[in-house]
Each structure stands twice: as C-alpha cells, then as structure tokens.
Amino acid sequence: MDMTVPPIAEVDLGLVFRALADPMRRAVVAELAADPDDAERACSSFAMPVAKSTKTHHWRALREAGLIMQRDAGNGTFVRLRRAEFERRFPGLLATLTALTREVEAAAPST
C-alpha cells in the first residue's frame, strides 16, 4: 500500500475540514492531539466500532488530509500526529480542535 504522506504544503483546508467532519475521525485526532508527547501509537489501540476495511478508509482520509503519518510494521500499523508540520501550515487549528473536543467530552461523558 501507499503509506506516503502528502507534502504539508499541498494539503487543502477543505480536505482537513472534511476529515474532521466525521465524528470517528475527529475523536481519533483529538485523542492523538491530547498527548503532549506525540507518542507513536498502534492503530489497533483506537476504539473504532466499524469493519476493518472501514478503518483503513478512515486512516487514509486522515493521512491524505495531512493530519497523521503511518508506519507499517509488517504486523500491525502505527500512527503519529504530524503536529509540528500541521501546526506550521494551519496554526491554531489543532489547539482549537483539542479545546472544542474537551468541551464535547465534558458535555457527553462516555468513559
């Protein structure tokens, strides 16, 4: 497969908003952005109650929106937020998303 990530300069804001419009993808990004250390995480460690192929679809959407990058470990796949690049391209967006998501979680506690 093509784990290649688009150059951050070529990423369109429309793509980003479209990617963040989906609740499941938004939750994933929020979860990644919530970690200040930007640790690499296993894709399988995210709660995504959909079919495997649908997960692949969502990861690709996030990848093509420039939000994440992925590493194929033969077995399992790992994901990391492209925080620095993304922040340089769209300053403030990640912070805003984090803040907004916090609010939503406070309003509708699922944990």
Next chain:
Amino acid sequence: MDMTVPPIAEVDLGLVFRALADPMRRAVVAELAADPDDAERACSSFAMPVAKSTKTHHWRALREAGLIMQRDAGNGTFVRLRRAEFERRFPGLLATLTALTREVEAAAPST
C-alpha cells in the same frame, strides 16, 4: 421559507466542519468574520459564481450549521454572522478560521 435558525446548543461540530469544508461557503464565512463590526450584509453582495438555487443551498448549509442568521426583506435577503453565540459554543473556531483564511489569501492573491 424557513429562516429559523437552530438553537446554538443543538449545533454539532460535524455540521460546522462540513459547512466549512466547501471553499465557497468557507470564503463567505471568512468574509463575514473579517468584519469586526459584524455588519448585516446583503446576500447578493457575495461573489458566488453558481446558479441561484445553488446559492440558496449554500446559505441553508451555513444557517443549519449555526454560523449565520438571515433576514428576509421581501425583496433581497440579508445575512449576519452569529458571532457571539457561535463563539460561546465553539470558542476560538472563528478566530482560527479567520487566521487560516488570511494565510490562504496571502498565498493565492485573487484580488
């Protein structure tokens, strides 16, 4: 028609991102948000190179996303950003959008 605007508390972030994913709608919102006085503007004063019915479609999308409110003046329709309410519901989003749009305009000067 139904110019009624949804209660800001019922507006979903997904709807907002979906609304802002479209370049034409994003441009309109950015133009509205760029005015610190939040002046009411005629809908016809926006450059939207699409059919009349398509314009209606876009205004509705923005209305249902809680971003704007409209006033029907019999003749012509007027629009105003729901800045205060929106800011209270999704703090920072409008500011971020304004900043990002400024960057885009600087990169691709159309004026």
Next chain:
DNA sequence: CCAGAGGTACGATGGATGTCGTACCCGAAA
C-alpha cells in the same frame, strides 16, 4: 505448519452533496 490478529484492495450499496434548470413568489422601478 497452521491459526489468528492486524491490514489492504476491491466491489457493492445506500445516503448525502453540489450542481443545475424550471417554475414560482415578492417588491421596486420604468
């Protein structure tokens, strides 16, 4: 070697979406 977990690719499907044209409505100007 074989089973299973994690993932991709492909095809299908139902629903949303952006776009248009047409018909129609209302108010202002000629």
Next chain:
DNA sequence: TTTCGGGTACGACATCCATCGTACCTCTGG
C-alpha cells in the same frame, strides 16, 4: 401594469462518502 432582480421550492443528476463483505497478505505464537 409590466418587467426585472433577488430568492425559494422542487426535481434531476452525477459524484462523493461511510459502510460493509470477501479475498488476500504478513507477521507471531502455538
């Protein structure tokens, strides 16, 4: 009164999108 600009409603259409199932791949652990 007729015309025109601005707008809505409705129907049509092509496309996109989220979802799924199936087939297949690659490691790891029995």
